[in-house]
Amino acid sequence: MxxxxxxxxxxxxxxxxxxxxxxxxxxxxxxxxxFTIGETGALEGELTMLFMLSGITLFFTGGGRYVLLRPKNIVPQGKFLVSSLRKINDQVTWMTYERRLSR
Incomplete structure (x- = not known):
């Protein structure tokens, strides 16, 4: 693994x-x-817990942009992506227009 x-x-x-x-x-x-303190002043299972929490973090976040195999359902494609980008563009344009009017 x-x-x-x-x-x-x-x-x-x-x-x-x-x-x-x-x-x-x-x-x-x-x-x-x-969970007891060892000779060095750290928890006895500290390194094991670090690796365990790292695995849990990777489970919830995934690999991000550095993956070799990406499932098709995660990547937004087609009309959904275009409509989302248009909405964002319209919001930014409207905020810029309101800012100009307030000056």
Whole structure:
């Protein structure tokens, strides 16, 4: 799964798998002492929790623009994209027009 994260393929699935593996590693390796302070002054399971939260973050955010395989339903295409851009353009034009009138 980390290879999929590096390549940017199935990022959300890979992220949740990494988070699950880190959760089991946290439970099995640290058990109840995961939240105790160690010799260095940090939590015992700090690194494991960091990787787990990174996997959860990638699950919710996805790979963004750096993905090799993008599902078709995420990329806006066709009439939806054109109508959205027209609405944004109309709003910006109207705000500029109102600003000129207020001077």
């Amino acid at each position: 980390p290879l999929f994260l590096i390549l940017g393929v199935f990022t959300r699935l890979s992220g949740i798998m990494v988070a699950l593996v880190m959760l089991f590693a946290l439970i099995l390796a640290h058990g109840g002492s995961a």
